[in-house]
Amino acid sequence: xxxxxxxxxxxxxxxxxxxxxxxxxxxxxxxxxxxxxxxxxxxxxxxxxxxxxxxxxxxxxxxxxxxxxxxxxxxxxxxxxxxxxxxxxxxxxxxxxxxxxxxxxxxxxxxxxxxxxxxxxxxxxxxxxxxxxxxxxxxxxxxxxxxxxxxxxxxxxxxxxxxxxxxxxxxxxxxxxxxxxxxxxxxxxxxxxxxxxxxxxxxxxxxxxxxxxxxxxxxxxxxxxxxxxxxxxxxxxxxxxxxxxxxxxxxxxx
Amino acid sequence: xxxxxxxxxxxxxxxxxxxxxxxxxxxxxxxxxxxxxxxxxxxxxxxxxxxxxxxxxxxxxxxxxxxxxxxxxxxxxxxxxxxxxxxxxxxxxxxxxxxxxxxxxxxxxxxxxxxxxxxxxxxxxxxxxxxxxxxxxxxxxxxxxxxxxxxxxxxxxxxxxxxxxxxxxxxxxxxxxxxxxxxxxxxxxxxxxxxxxxxxxxxxxxxxxxxxxxxxxxxxxxxxxxxxxxxxxxxxxxxxxxxxxxxxxxxxxxxxxxxxxxxxxxxxxxxxxxxxxxxxxxxxxxxxxxxxxxxxxxxxxxxxxxxxxxxxxxxxxxxxxxxxxxxxxxxxxxxxxxxxxx
Amino acid sequence: xxxxxxxxxxxxxxxxxxxxxxxxxxxxxxxxxxxxxxxxxxxxxxxxxxxxxxxxxxxxxxxxxxxxxxxxxxxxxxxxxxxxxxxxxxxxxxxxxxxxxxxxxxxxxxxxxxxxxxxxxxxxxxxxxxxxxxxxxxxxxxxxxxxxxxxxxxxxxxxxxxxxxxxxxxxxxxxxxxxxxxxxxxxxxxxxxxxxxxxxxxxxxxxxxxxxxxxxxxxxxxxxxxxxxxxxxxxxxxxxxxxxxxxxxxxxxxxxxxxxxx
Ligand SMILES: Nc1ncnc2c1ncn2[C@@H]1O[C@H](COP(=O)(O)OP(=O)(O)OP(=O)(O)O)[C@@H](O)[C@H]1O
Ligand SMILES: [Mg+2]
Numbered sequence: 001x002x003x004x005x006x007x008x009x010x011x012x013x014x015x016x017x018x019x020x021x022x023x024x025x026x027x028x029x030x031x032x033x034x035x036x037x038x039x040x041x042x043x044x045x046x047x048x049x050x051x052x053x054x055x056x057x058x059x060x061x062x063x064x065x066x067x068x069x070x071x072x073x074x075x076x077x078x079x080x081x082x083x084x085x086x087x088x089x090x091x092x093x094x095x096x097x098x099x100x101x102x103x104x105x106x107x108x109x110x111x112x113x114x115x116x117x118x119x120x121x122x123x124x125x126x127x128x129x130x131x132x133x134x135x136x137x138x139x140x141x142x143x144x145x146x147x148x149x150x151x152x153x154x155x156x157x158x159x160x161x162x163x164x165x166x167x168x169x170x171x172x173x174x175x176x177x178x179x180x181x182x183x184x185x186x187x188x189x190x191x192x193x194x195x196x197x198x199x200x201x202x203x204x205x206x207x208x209x210x211x212x213x214x215x216x217x218x219x220x221x222x223x224x225x226x227x228x229x230x231x232x233x234x235x236x237x238x239x240x241x242x243x244x245x246x247x248x249x250x251x252x253x254x
Numbered sequence: 255x256x257x258x259x260x261x262x263x264x265x266x267x268x269x270x271x272x273x274x275x276x277x278x279x280x281x282x283x284x285x286x287x288x289x290x291x292x293x294x295x296x297x298x299x300x301x302x303x304x305x306x307x308x309x310x311x312x313x314x315x316x317x318x319x320x321x322x323x324x325x326x327x328x329x330x331x332x333x334x335x336x337x338x339x340x341x342x343x344x345x346x347x348x349x350x351x352x353x354x355x356x357x358x359x360x361x362x363x364x365x366x367x368x369x370x371x372x373x374x375x376x377x378x379x380x381x382x383x384x385x386x387x388x389x390x391x392x393x394x395x396x397x398x399x400x401x402x403x404x405x406x407x408x409x410x411x412x413x414x415x416x417x418x419x420x421x422x423x424x425x426x427x428x429x430x431x432x433x434x435x436x437x438x439x440x441x442x443x444x445x446x447x448x449x450x451x452x453x454x455x456x457x458x459x460x461x462x463x464x465x466x467x468x469x470x471x472x473x474x475x476x477x478x479x480x481x482x483x484x485x486x487x488x489x490x491x492x493x494x495x496x497x498x499x500x501x502x503x504x505x506x507x508x509x510x511x512x513x514x515x516x517x518x519x520x521x522x523x524x525x526x527x528x529x530x531x532x533x534x535x536x537x538x539x540x541x542x543x544x545x546x547x548x549x550x551x552x553x554x555x556x557x558x559x560x561x562x563x564x565x566x567x568x569x570x571x572x573x574x575x576x577x578x579x580x581x582x583x584x585x586x587x588x589x590x591x592x593x594x595x596x
Numbered sequence: 597x598x599x600x601x602x603x604x605x606x607x608x609x610x611x612x613x614x615x616x617x618x619x620x621x622x623x624x625x626x627x628x629x630x631x632x633x634x635x636x637x638x639x640x641x642x643x644x645x646x647x648x649x650x651x652x653x654x655x656x657x658x659x660x661x662x663x664x665x666x667x668x669x670x671x672x673x674x675x676x677x678x679x680x681x682x683x684x685x686x687x688x689x690x691x692x693x694x695x696x697x698x699x700x701x702x703x704x705x706x707x708x709x710x711x712x713x714x715x716x717x718x719x720x721x722x723x724x725x726x727x728x729x730x731x732x733x734x735x736x737x738x739x740x741x742x743x744x745x746x747x748x749x750x751x752x753x754x755x756x757x758x759x760x761x762x763x764x765x766x767x768x769x770x771x772x773x774x775x776x777x778x779x780x781x782x783x784x785x786x787x788x789x790x791x792x793x794x795x796x797x798x799x800x801x802x803x804x805x806x807x808x809x810x811x812x813x814x815x816x817x818x819x820x821x822x823x824x825x826x827x828x829x830x831x832x833x834x835x836x837x838x839x840x841x842x843x844x845x846x847x848x849x850x851x852x853x854x855x856x857x858x
Contacts (some may be wrong), residue, residue: 085730091722158627261617
């Protein structure tokens, strides 16, 4: 199986604080990989290492088999155009309206006509159910709305790979499900692969083809989501407490 | 870590670079002649009036260099040696009789050194040679001068006040003239006195002429004889000493003629001095009267002043007196000569 | 204890030199990036407009008062020298040559440098700059170049405006004590000003504008420590920008005198 993105033996420390210690993970083409991990273990750090916002102390990042490290900024940016990134904090540009936020990468990276841009903006806003928010400023949005606009901005340029940093945190169950299905639809319709960081089992259950768990700088599990819940490991047991899983899987099955 | 270290190094490098830039710019600014070739001459002053190193040196108004050093000469003269750095362009103008002086530039009082060109024939100053420094007119001197003028003015003012006071109180000559309605009479009296002086002068002159007449042809002959023998100085001296010859025979000691001449001389001298006094008084007073608006308006108000006539009268009198005085002086000289030759 | 403070002192010195080096590199990068496409003309125009609007009231008041106060203060002094007729020339010369450019730049630094520092700082700590970066957009080119350029271009315009108001302020101060007409005043101002007075001083303001823009952008762009960092970026950029303006002015004054002696 061809991997779209591979992080190989990545190590990252801030001063003496070691966050990632020889972490390896791969996302197959067209695959949705869910990354679990306790708060503060370094999931966001791993994503940032992959996209090049942080430089790993050692290890290798491969996008479609080519290294993303040691590229010139220009070369890196060419690759980045094919990778989407949803920030945990959404990171909307406060000085721009929602429309400008969404158009921002389109105008500068792609040569769409104004009409095409308009259509795409409307399109993605419809996908995140926020058509009416088109002309308001980010400061007027709620936390969940910001997240969805952030998502819209990520998917608008239709990258090959999207890195989601907690796409559903802070959203109600209905919107969570909508977003999760949206991720699946993107996978199905546009063959977009995803690496999804989440604590939200409802979302994970919908989107996960495969799951990995990061704890104390190491990947401690890799495999199907169902296997994860059956593990005897103390940490995993605590993380996925039975009631929760049963409840969640029950609802998704039913 | 390594990156941080190199950042610090680069920071230090940039900092030093900037410091050097600042220093360079300010150095160039201070010594504007840093990049032009210069030569050095020296001059001395007793008082440099706060002149500073770096002061501009001007030649005919052109900046020709700057003061590079100022030092007190280590002796008791209290002189200050000022070293001037001049651009080589002006070298051919600086001769040994070029003079340096400290002058004030502009309103605010910047000092500059001004070079005054010397004569064309003088040789050029050598490197480190000396030119003469002209002592500046110090502020102190200016103050002293000003004070002198002030004192004088004060005195004048005081005198004027005195005069005015006296005039108002009717004291003094002018005061009398001013306050006394008899002024016209006084002025006329003055003229009268001048007239009487003239009369007596005329009389005396007549007397003198008479004396000369009395001396008769003898005197004329003597003069003629003297004229004739004047070439032979030796013989005259010998003759006089021996009491012989023409002159010797004529003027014998204790003779009547001798006394008469001496008396006449004294008499004439006295008259002359009287006349002189009268004439000058007359002139002075009349001059004052003529030119002083105070008096003028006073007279005019009283209808006394027929200005033109009176002035012309007085002027004529004064002139006549002066003529007589000159005549008298001549006569006195002649008489004295004769008296000496006796 | 002594060790501790010594360490701290060393750290400060190190930080000082690091700032110098990083700021220099950051500013030099501007010249590389400003020439490269994409050219964000719309952004530059927007920033210029915003900066202008933001600073216009304060610099207007300042300019007017500088002129007014300068004239009122100089009048008795000039009177003492009997050089009162020199007042328009003196006001316009001091304003145009030095006070206008430097004071405008300092106010501009206080208002704009802090603004840019805070704006970019908050963009940095809320990951907006990272967001641009991952969108394959040069945040430096989009955020920094445009702002520095806007500052560099708007400050000379503001300075000209301040100069004008200061001259007017000087006129008003003069009318308070004597009857002088505007025509005469402006004539003597125009007579006293030479290109040598105006152009180098105006050239200087481009540099000041550049300093304000790049210091603010540098501090904001490299902000750390969340909202606290934003505040620090904002205040420290004012201090640094003002200091640099004065330092650079010190050099430029001398350079001006050397290059264009009067
Ligand atoms: N720029 C940074 N400098 C220093 N330390 C950092 C930095 N970014 C992250 N860390 C540290 O790395 C650790 C991991 O942070 P990270 O944001 O990756 O956590 P996370 O797994 O994403 O947690 P969460 O689920 O709460 O988002 C944290 O302990 C944080 O203190
Ligand atoms: Mg995170």
